[in-house]
Amino acid sequence: MAASRALLPTPHAAAAASPAGARARLAAASASLRSAARVRVRCATLSSPAPAPVAAEAPARRISRDGSGGAPRPKPAVLVAEKLSEAGLAVLREFADVECAYGMAPADLLARVAQFDALIVRSGTKVTREVLEAGRGRLRVVGRAGVGIDNVDLQAATEAGCLVVNAPTANTVAAAEHGIALLASMARNVSQADAALKAGKWQRSKYVGVSLVGKTLAIMGFGKVGSEVARRAKGLGMHVIAHDPYAPADRARAIGVELVSFDEAITRADFISLHMPLIPTTSKIFNDESFGKMKTGVRIINVARGGVIDEDALVRALDSGKVAQAALDVFTVEPPPKDSKLVLHENVTVTPHLGASTVEAQEGVAIEIAEAVVGALKGELAATAVNAPMVPAEVMSELAPYVSLAEKLGRLAVQLVAGESGIKGVKVVYTTARGPDDLDDTRLLRAMVTKGLVEPVSSTFVNLVNADYSAKQRGLRITEERVAHDSPAAEAPLESIQVRLSQVQSKFAGAISDGGDIVLEGRVKYGVPHLTLVGPYEVDVSLEGNLILCRQIDQPGMIGKVGNILGQRNVNISFMSVGRTFRGKQAIMAIGVDEEPEKETLEKIGGIPAIEEFVFLEL
Ligand SMILES: NC(=O)c1ccc[n+]([C@@H]2O[C@H](COP(=O)([O-])OP(=O)(O)OC[C@H]3O[C@@H](n4cnc5c(N)ncnc54)[C@H](O)[C@@H]3O)[C@@H](O)[C@H]2O)c1
Numbered sequence: 001m002a003a004s005r006a007l008l009p010t011p012h013a014a015a016a017a018s019p020a021g022a023r024a025r026l027a028a029a030s031a032s033l034r035s036a037a038r039v040r041v042r043c044a045t046l047s048s049p050a051p052a053p054v055a056a057e058a059p060a061r062r063i064s065r066d067g068s069g070g071a072p073r074p075k076p077a078v079l080v081a082e083k084l085s086e087a088g089l090a091v092l093r094e095f096a097d098v099e100c101a102y103g104m105a106p107a108d109l110l111a112r113v114a115q116f117d118a119l120i121v122r123s124g125t126k127v128t129r130e131v132l133e134a135g136r137g138r139l140r141v142v143g144r145a146g147v148g149i150d151n152v153d154l155q156a157a158t159e160a161g162c163l164v165v166n167a168p169t170a171n172t173v174a175a176a177e178h179g180i181a182l183l184a185s186m187a188r189n190v191s192q193a194d195a196a197l198k199a200g201k202w203q204r205s206k207y208v209g210v211s212l213v214g215k216t217l218a219i220m221g222f223g224k225v226g227s228e229v230a231r232r233a234k235g236l237g238m239h240v241i242a243h244d245p246y247a248p249a250d251r252a253r254a255i256g257v258e259l260v261s262f263d264e265a266i267t268r269a270d271f272i273s274l275h276m277p278l279i280p281t282t283s284k285i286f287n288d289e290s291f292g293k294m295k296t297g298v299r300i301i302n303v304a305r306g307g308v309i310d311e312d313a314l315v316r317a318l319d320s321g322k323v324a325q326a327a328l329d330v331f332t333v334e335p336p337p338k339d340s341k342l343v344l345h346e347n348v349t350v351t352p353h354l355g356a357s358t359v360e361a362q363e364g365v366a367i368e369i370a371e372a373v374v375g376a377l378k379g380e381l382a383a384t385a386v387n388a389p390m391v392p393a394e395v396m397s398e399l400a401p402y403v404s405l406a407e408k409l410g411r412l413a414v415q416l417v418a419g420e421s422g423i424k425g426v427k428v429v430y431t432t433a434r435g436p437d438d439l440d441d442t443r444l445l446r447a448m449v450t451k452g453l454v455e456p457v458s459s460t461f462v463n464l465v466n467a468d469y470s471a472k473q474r475g476l477r478i479t480e481e482r483v484a485h486d487s488p489a490a491e492a493p494l495e496s497i498q499v500r501l502s503q504v505q506s507k508f509a510g511a512i513s514d515g516g517d518i519v520l521e522g523r524v525k526y527g528v529p530h531l532t533l534v535g536p537y538e539v540d541v542s543l544e545g546n547l548i549l550c551r552q553i554d555q556p557g558m559i560g561k562v563g564n565i566l567g568q569r570n571v572n573i574s575f576m577s578v579g580r581t582f583r584g585k586q587a588i589m590a591i592g593v594d595e596e597p598e599k600e601t602l603e604k605i606g607g608i609p610a611i612e613e614f615v616f617l618e619l
């Protein structure tokens with residue numbers, strides 16, 4: 001199957017942050033759930049532990065005891081850079097050493113980030129490329145305790161193999177309620193009248209407001225918060241329309257909201273409430289041109305992100321009366337300058353980014369992000385991953401031995417490549433009895449083949465987050481193919497995985513297939529990855545420990561000779577298998593060994609007259 005058939009979105013920041021990326025994530029989430037349901041039915045008894053594609057490489061720096069008197073276990077370190085509710089901190093402390101350093105200067109964050117495995121922020125900390133570069137080698141996870149991830153450089157995180165997780169649901173209601181609070185208080189001049197009265201002015205005629213009932217409210221961005229604002233506004237008797245290029249029509253219908261174009265929304269509305277993410281396509285989308293199209297006297301509420309509005313243009317529109325009032329919780333620069341014309345404008349109501357700031361939401365967000373970060377540090381794939389696929393636990397559990405097989409095949413294949421011969425193309429062939437819709441996520445397997453291919457020959461660590469990026473960086477073109485296996489009763493998701501390195505020289509000619517590719521194929525037997533094909537030779541060796549491959553003339557006594565040499569040197573053979581093309585011609589011996597044999601031992605094996613070539617491969 002082609003890479004584009006992958007169930008999950010690409011980890012690229014552009015895709016993750018773009019509207020198309022957002023749509024893909026929604027589609028992926030529902031597809032993942034469908035897939036999970038299928039897997040549950042098919043494979044209820046599989047319980048292999050999920051692998052640790054994200055966190056496994058992190059070398060822990062501190063050691064603590066688990067309290068049971070057992071062996072010391074490594075404890076990851078988490079830096080919490082902004083205020084997080086105690087409930088979330090408690091979840092983190094169960095698993096990690098937690099340091100809260102609120103309000104750090106950017107330079108302090110840069111200096112300290114490399115000492116931590118995870119960093120947790122809210123909207124006030126910029127997780128820039130520099131921060132992610134500084135954290136390279138240690139920092140594995142960035143947790144955004146909230147929805148908006150516009151303060152995290154997703155591309156840089158992806159390149160660094162750093163997983164970004166957010167807490168997308170726990171503050172939805174709080175943000176929607178704040179939107180409604182701003183809508184109502186703006187319409188009735190609550191904050192202005194309050195300030196005036198506190199200043200001793202009783203100005204009843206100055207602060208005559210406008211009614212909400214019967215007015216048209218345009219929701220711009222009909223996602224989680226937008227939908228909740230819509231529900232509440234309908235309860236206030238407003239007519240609600242919405243614009244969102246990616247919103248499902250049935251969700252809008254269910255709430256009784258009319259989905260319309262951008263222009264129709266802004267021209268028809270008496271009130272416009274903004275609920276889209278800040279991404280390149282929405283940056284300053286409300287500008288002189290769009291204000292020009294609005295009804296004179298329109299009122300605008302923004303609890304999304306300041307950057308979706310051209311703030312200078314809004315000041316002009318307020319001054320001209322085109323926009324009667326604005327209520328803003330968010331600003332392009334936070335906090336805004338003290339002399340901001342927008343903030344000081346008498347027709348503007350402001351709050352200091354309080355949308356998510358309720359006791360309930362903060363507790364919910366803190367727990368949501370703490371669980372996501374702990375899960376990611378444990379190597380589980382977070383359901384709220386922003387720059388990596390969301391793989392349901394059931395799918396992970398079923399694929400676990402194949403994930404391991406994929407990595408080992410990649411690892412073996414790259415060690416077979418002759419020193420100066422660059423890998424041009426990689427093909428991964430999956431043989432499966434499942435239909436294309438049933439085996440619909442190969443991203444995980446592809447990522448692990450990439451990990452296996454790249455890690456032994458570079459200093460970069462590769463995980464699910466940065467696998468495609470790492471492959472691209474090295475000019476590795478990885479294609480995938482699905483071959484139907486004619487066994488409808490097969491329970492296993494895959495029959496075999498084959499890795500082919502095309503047109504490349506090998507240090508072990510026996511691994512070259514008739515077509516000139518290095519070919520390795522493996523299967524999972526009793527839950528354990530096995531190597532079952534080397535070039536044209538069928539073998540069967542469990543992929544544990546290390547591997548010696550020998551090509552020899554097919555003749556009696558070879559196993560004994562090699563076994564003797566290894567035995568004399570105290571090298572334990574875990575598995576041995578011989579495959580040949582024709583009797584008396586060439587054969588391959590695949591020998592699994594627990595220890596790495598010394599150089600002289602290997603040379604001794606190579607010196608056996610019938611052995612034509614041999615190679616030692618580390619797993
Ligand atoms: N003020 C706060 O404290 C606060 C709290 C929570 C969320 N937010 C912000 O509110 C916004 C919405 O959050 P959410 O949880 O509803 O996110 P969401 O992802 O559920 O919804 C965003 C919606 O915007 C839509 N969208 C994307 N591009 C668009 C475009 N060009 N025009 C119209 N719609 C577009 C998406 O399709 C999506 O449906 C985000 O910017 C978030 O950061 C702010």
Ligand SMILES: O=C(O)[C@H](O)COP(=O)(O)O
Binds near residue numbers: 149171353355357
């Ligand atoms: O995107 C969000 O979740 C909100 O803007 C809340 O941000 P905060 O956590 O900094 O309050």
